[in-house]
Amino acid sequence: MLGPVILAASRSDKMRRFVSAAPGTKQVVDRFIAGETVDQVVPVIVDSADKGLEVTLDVVGEDITTPEQATAARDAYLELVGRLKDLGLGERAEMSVKLSMFGQALENGHELALANVRPVVEAAAEIGTTVTLDAEDHTTLDSMFAIHEELRKDFPKTGCVIQAYLFRTEDDARRLAANGSRVRIVKGAYKEPASVAYQDKPEIDKAYVRILKILMDGSGYPMIGSHDPRLIAITQELARRAGRKLDEYEFQMLYGIRSDEHLRLAAEGHRMRVYTAYGTDWYGYFMRRLAEKPANLLFFARSVLTK
Numbered sequence: 001m002l003g004p005v006i007l008a009a010s011r012s013d014k015m016r017r018f019v020s021a022a023p024g025t026k027q028v029v030d031r032f033i034a035g036e037t038v039d040q041v042v043p044v045i046v047d048s049a050d051k052g053l054e055v056t057l058d059v060v061g062e063d064i065t066t067p068e069q070a071t072a073a074r075d076a077y078l079e080l081v082g083r084l085k086d087l088g089l090g091e092r093a094e095m096s097v098k099l100s101m102f103g104q105a106l107e108n109g110h111e112l113a114l115a116n117v118r119p120v121v122e123a124a125a126e127i128g129t130t131v132t133l134d135a136e137d138h139t140t141l142d143s144m145f146a147i148h149e150e151l152r153k154d155f156p157k158t159g160c161v162i163q164a165y166l167f168r169t170e171d172d173a174r175r176l177a178a179n180g181s182r183v184r185i186v187k188g189a190y191k192e193p194a195s196v197a198y199q200d201k202p203e204i205d206k207a208y209v210r211i212l213k214i215l216m217d218g219s220g221y222p223m224i225g226s227h228d229p230r231l232i233a234i235t236q237e238l239a240r241r242a243g244r245k246l247d248e249y250e251f252q253m254l255y256g257i258r259s260d261e262h263l264r265l266a267a268e269g270h271r272m273r274v275y276t277a278y279g280t281d282w283y284g285y286f287m288r289r290l291a292e293k294p295a296n297l298l299f300f301a302r303s304v305l306t307k
């Protein structure tokens with residue numbers, strides 16, 4: 001019950017101000033956010049690489065309100081690519097982007113987001129890596145998939161994300177599995193109405209497995225974004241049945257969540273990519289992490305109250 005309430009709060013400016021200013025917030029935020037600046041995230045990337053993990057880097061921020069902010073988002077990612085190049089880590093580190101941060105919701109947002117994300121995808125390709133387009137709320141997805149298709153004409157490794165809770169996703173999965181895309185499958189983290197999305201966890205999990213099967217049987221590269229032990233075991237079995245080798249799919253988990261499992265899967269020879277978020281505009285990302293696990297909210301409340 002708490003999840004939808006927290007997700008509603010994630011859209012409230014009043015709550016944003018309250019949570020951001022609360023004493024004790026930083027301590028909890030630090031569990032999920034790897035740093036505020038590129039300089040702070042670099043040691044985390046290096047440490048992950050040393051442990052045999054890959055990363056996908058997310059400069060947090062979304063729902064911007066001016067074209068200048070969209071340009072700043074582009075520049076933040078270009079700065080990141082520059083650092084990855086200097087570190088020689090292009091092959092181990094990808095990037096994840098939210099098109100809302102590149103201007104998708106502004107006037108002529110589709111064109112603006114495409115124009116802002118393209119240079120990032122180009123720069124990533126130059127250092128031997130790629131970009132995945134995150135999935136946001138359902139109203140943004142037609143535009144996201146169209147941008148994904150457009151970018152893939154020149155950069156076929158550009159990835160995208162699909163969300164198991166949406167009714168539309170099995171069709172999207174079939175299309176993406178047939179055209180050889182890199183696709184991250186996740187359960188879905190936004191507050192969606194019953195007209196477009198399953199609301200019950202068991203229904204979402206069943207849909208996840210159906211979609212997983214479509215991706216495993218297709219010609220693309222499935223990226224399994226989940227911490228759910230049952231889904232991880234099912235992935236391994238479906239990959240085996242589909243005859244996929246260990247480098248023909250990968251697991252992805254979030255920084256700060258089930259870190260022991262990151263290492264266990266990597267030690268088993270799986271490609272394990274840690275979604276590593278950093279930056280100062282962490283509010284929306286942080287609230288989705290609270291919504292996913294009510295225990296996080298208790299921890300957060302305790303930490304605020306004891307400060």
Ligand code: FAD
Pocket residue numbers: 133134135136161163184186187188189190225226227228229252253254257258274275288289290292293296
């Ligand atoms: P759950 O059933 O939610 O969790 C399984 C177990 O994992 C829990 O029992 C708990 O032990 C642990 N766990 C899960 N979440 C948390 C948490 N927040 N804090 C502490 N423990 C937790 N969603 C989108 O809508 N769009 C995206 O682009 C997107 N990208 C993602 C990228 C990656 C790499 C991952 C892993 C997730 C992404 N998500 C995205 C979020 C996703 O939709 C889910 O909300 C999230 O992964 C929780 O679902 P789960 O599969 O881990 O299963």
